[in-house]
Amino acid sequence: MDWPKCSYHYDGSFAGFLTCVFTAYAHKEEPACFLTPEDGRLSLWPARVVDTDDAKARRVYRSLGPKLGAEGKRLVVQGFLTCLPERELALWAFLRLGYDRGPGVTRDLTHPQVAALTQAVGHLTREAHLFKGFVRFSDQNGVLAGEIAPKNRVLPLLRPHFAARYPGENLVLYDQTHREALFCQGGRWAILPLEDFTLSPAAGAELDFRALWRQFYRTISIEGRYNPRCRMTHMPKRFWGNLTEFGEDAPSSLKNV
């Protein structure tokens, strides 16, 4: 079935995207591209502007489990967080395929559209796992604050981990790439867009712990096994920017060895 092509304009949210899916099926149209307000591109396809409608979005969301299975639903939900170029189109292609073929679609791992989405979601979950280790917090007057620069939007995946790990703490984790921040406080949490975020300079015990950590980091490596390539394989340089062990502070009160 050949549906006429249209360019879809939506607000960039997941609910907005699900509304687009609803609208596309309702009008029997094939989205040629998905454009958000931040997106500067122009399109020659007839435009359809979609206003986010929670009821429609929820209807599509409820269909994901029964139609695509648990794994298919996970791929769609997490696929929206990935940095896959044109991820909405990839998701749309996957959804068309899934509504057509049912939950078995996730088994067809060699299908180009399924493979593309599986790979992108794999990239997201692997990156999220790495960031469980590569986040560094600073104690700023009792609040733990940290910054990361991930490729994918990993904050929703990191949220359960850090909320469980630091139950009694107040937590801020800022995503520099996507300009949003995770806030956790006493069991409640939120992920909110935040235009600007800077850590205040460290002071007091924070400086001491940083100095101790850097000293531990230097000491623990064995000189006879020096292998910088191996380190970069496991911890590529793009992660180094926000790591305490590679940073510099003003000399702390602790005596240097």
Next chain:
Amino acid sequence: MELLDKLTILADAAKYDAACTSSGVDRGGGKGLGSTMAAGCCHSFSADGRCISLLKVLYTNRCIYDCAYCVNRRSNDLPRAAFTPRELAELTIGFYRRNYIEGLFLSSAVWVSPDRTTEEMISALTLLRQEYGFRGYIHAKAIPGADPALTERLGLLADRLSVNIELPSQASLEKLCPDKEKKAILAPMAQIRDGIVHSKGELVKYRHAPKFAPAGQSTQMIIGATPESDKHILTLTQGLYDKYKLKRVFFSAYMPVSNSPLLPARRDFTPPLLREHRLYQADWLLRFYRFRAEELLDESSPNLDTRVDPKCAWALRHMERFPVEVNRADYETLLRVPGIGVVSARRILTARRVGPLTFSGLKTLGVVLKRAQYFITCSGKMLEGLRVNPDGVLRHLAALEQPALMADQPEQLSLF
């Protein structure tokens, strides 16, 4: 003494301990601070490329023993230090809150007596667990020769216990560690194994039964300081997995830290890193690929081939089992194909339920065709344009490995 100096001395003394993972137990958040995850988590990587997951320190490096291979032997002239329980707990919590570490790895030199050392470690861990409410990962070293009741208490505080087997044979142990006995090392290992089995049984009956070393036990041995063959080491490793139910056996390439005449000379000695790497690859084959040590090595070739990985070497010696038809072969057979790992074998099983697999499909699944192409067929056909004879395959596979190996490898392979 300043905390910074202590940390430097005691981390420096602990750095040769390879057994430093944070895996094996899933514990969500609760009251207090911290959680653990079964997969483990690396928080950083040091300049030697090894994972930093736990705060790896000795409780003290004051030692009564004089093991020739060990940097902390009593005859070695080193600055000595010891933590107090409070200092160690503050340091662990401070690092853990900032997400520098996944938990604590606490080992110790034997100070006064094994019992006294274990008691000190227990008091430090008790403070950390109870007063500070720490729920993160703790890996503790059981001290050979300590009272079993003390080891029992240590296991109730820690997630993982380990006893270092140190050297791969009794003879080497006698030569290099006059104060240690193989029996004294294996006794706590057996005790920990039984403790874990008992604790699992109790947990079935009572939900709140105390957990004894829920992440299992591990060990490590030093490679290259003594003349044992790879076959000996792998057979021992397999025995430890089978008999002592170990989670991991770590290998540590010997680093020259002493001038003892019993050990390889310090000068001109390069640590056998490639050998260690091949042993780890073979260890993976034992744990995840259902290989047995006897299959990998035999009397005629007691050492692993350094040119290709152990799985390739095995496959080349058993060409009669190949090629394998990927659309039919069972999981075990697929696992034995070089270039197919645990993940891609599972993916093959899933994807072939939908339709027959092709070579390009296999590439999409993540199979390393550069290796696997010599050993598989898709729907009865080998990869187009591929000619196989065993010598050519070995040369080709060895060439694939070459760039990844260290620069000082033999530059030209002989023609076979």
